[in-house]
Amino acid sequence: MHHTLELKVLDSRFGDEWPLPAYATAASAGLDLRAAVEGPLTLAPGDAALVPSGLAVHIGDPTLCAVILPRSGLGHKHGIVLGNGTGLIDADYQGPLMISVWNRGREAFTIEPGDRIAQLVVLPIVRATLQVVDEFETSARGTGGFGHTGVR
Ligand SMILES: O=c1ccn([C@H]2C[C@H](O)[C@@H](COP(=O)(O)OP(=O)(O)OP(=O)(O)O)O2)c(=O)[nH]1
Numbered sequence: 001m002h003h004t005l006e007l008k009v010l011d012s013r014f015g016d017e018w019p020l021p022a023y024a025t026a027a028s029a030g031l032d033l034r035a036a037v038e039g040p041l042t043l044a045p046g047d048a049a050l051v052p053s054g055l056a057v058h059i060g061d062p063t064l065c066a067v068i069l070p071r072s073g074l075g076h077k078h079g080i081v082l083g084n085g086t087g088l089i090d091a092d093y094q095g096p097l098m099i100s101v102w103n104r105g106r107e108a109f110t111i112e113p114g115d116r117i118a119q120l121v122v123l124p125i126v127r128a129t130l131q132v133v134d135e136f137e138t139s140a141r142g143t144g145g146f147g148h149t150g151v152r
């Protein structure tokens with residue numbers, strides 16, 4: 001699937017010091033997002049900060065959304081993940097794209113202006129109509145969950 005994503009550049013360092021987000025390889029799913037901070041930002045262990053990406057996107061199409069995900073290297077090696085777990089960007093959102101950065105690690109971590117700190121993934125969405133029923137048609141799983149099928 002392909003979608004043309006409208007993008008507003010909010011930080012003039014894009015196009016000059018920093019390239020616009022781009023897919024790193026022909027089959028990459030994520031566009032890396034940069035920290036559009038004014039100066040170095042040090043996150044102590046446990047701290048979170050709302051970091052501007054310097055960009056706004058308007059997805060428009062309600063059958064799409066975008067998610068902000070951690071970068072695996074930063075998350076695994078340095079404990080730099082997202083304060084909101086995953087960021088969900090609605091198709092009708094037109095405001096600045098913000099990144100909640102959380103240091104879940106045991107050491108302080110410094111983010112420099114322009115560092116690629118997270119990634120944006122555009123995804124298809126199914127919007128559901130809720131239908132209230134008294135009983136569900138029986139399924140193989142039924143109400144079993146939370147490990148009820150065991151480990152091995
Ligand atoms: O990491 C994120 C998550 C969300 N957003 C923006 C886009 C999204 O469409 C909007 C609302 O997000 P969400 O619905 O998750 O937050 P909320 O706390 O429910 O706010 P609202 O009441 O505005 O929906 O905030 C970001 O910029 N970054």
Ligand SMILES: [Mg+2]
Nearest residue numbers: 088089090093
């Ligand atoms: Mg909401």
